[in-house]
Amino acid sequence: MKKCTIILCLLLCWIADASASSDITTMKISDDTYVMSAVDYGTNIGVISTEKGVVVIDPMPGKALLPALAKQINDLTQSQVRFVLNTHNHEDHTGGNEFFIGEGAQQFNSPDAIAEIDSLLVNSHTPKDQVFFLHRENVVFTGDVFDTSWHPTFYSGGLKGFDDAIDRILALGDEQTLIVPGHGKPADKAALRKFRKDTHDWVARVKVLHQQGLSISEMQQHPDIQSILQRFNVEQRAEFIPERAFQRFLERTVTLIETDKGA
Ligand SMILES: [Zn+2]
Numbered sequence: 001m002k003k004c005t006i007i008l009c010l011l012l013c014w015i016a017d018a019s020a021s022s023d024i025t026t027m028k029i030s031d032d033t034y035v036m037s038a039v040d041y042g043t044n045i046g047v048i049s050t051e052k053g054v055v056v057i058d059p060m061p062g063k064a065l066l067p068a069l070a071k072q073i074n075d076l077t078q079s080q081v082r083f084v085l086n087t088h089n090h091e092d093h094t095g096g097n098e099f100f101i102g103e104g105a106q107q108f109n110s111p112d113a114i115a116e117i118d119s120l121l122v123n124s125h126t127p128k129d130q131v132f133f134l135h136r137e138n139v140v141f142t143g144d145v146f147d148t149s150w151h152p153t154f155y156s157g158g159l160k161g162f163d164d165a166i167d168r169i170l171a172l173g174d175e176q177t178l179i180v181p182g183h184g185k186p187a188d189k190a191a192l193r194k195f196r197k198d199t200h201d202w203v204a205r206v207k208v209l210h211q212q213g214l215s216i217s218e219m220q221q222h223p224d225i226q227s228i229l230q231r232f233n234v235e236q237r238a239e240f241i242p243e244r245a246f247q248r249f250l251e252r253t254v255t256l257i258e259t260d261k262g263a
Contacts, residue, residue, distance in 0.1 A: 057141050
């Protein structure tokens with residue numbers, strides 16, 4: 001009986017561990033750099049081995065997967081996480097900070113002390129968006145200034161802050177630079193330029209329809225609005241975003257236009 005219980009426990013533990021680790025995907029950029037992601041939130045997590053130790057950017061695969069994430073990072077780098085950095089202060093990016101701090105890591109507000117990582121401070125998704133540039137690997141972590149799995153969310157800086165952020169990101173590296181968004185598949189500068197154009201088209205169209213007196217629900221039914229929204233559906237998902245999110249995106253865009261941030 002006892003033996004059975006132990007075997008059952010081992011089996012259950014193994015299943016739990018196997019499913020947990022398979023829920024985290026790993027993309028190898030170089031021997032020192034990885035991008036990891038999990039189903040919960042789909043946040044892109046950067047893992048970088050530096051001279052000073054392993055740095056993790058936005059370590060949030062969902063609370064339940066934090067131990068599995070730590071184990072996978074240890075396996076990949078043969079080392080524990082030493083430093084935690086965040087692109088911005090939202091739970092889907094910072095939710096794993098405490099866990100890694102509990103494991104002995106230190107949280108840095110900026111990567112100044114780490115030679116391999118440069119940073120920019122911009123105001124687009126939040127008033128303090130931090131963009132990280134790994135110059136040796138030619139990789140940029142944009143945080144939610146850029147997203148390949150969702151519509152743009154430039155609610156803090158409006159179109160002006162968004163443009164400034166995109167310009168500064170485009171000025172980093174060269175045409176081969178890998179652009180890692182806050183969520184969704186890593187992309188390139190061409191995809192980022194397209195994202196900017198689509199965002200401008202979105203705001204311009206919403207502005208005209210709003211001035212014509214269309215309500216939010218009328219705009220939701222409008223073919224132009226629906227087709228511009230679909231341009232952000234990079235992965236061509238059958239159901240891109242929930243109706244409620246679509247409505248909120250329109251509402252927030254109208255608010256930006258009215259407060260002149262969308263102009
Ligand atoms: Zn996010």
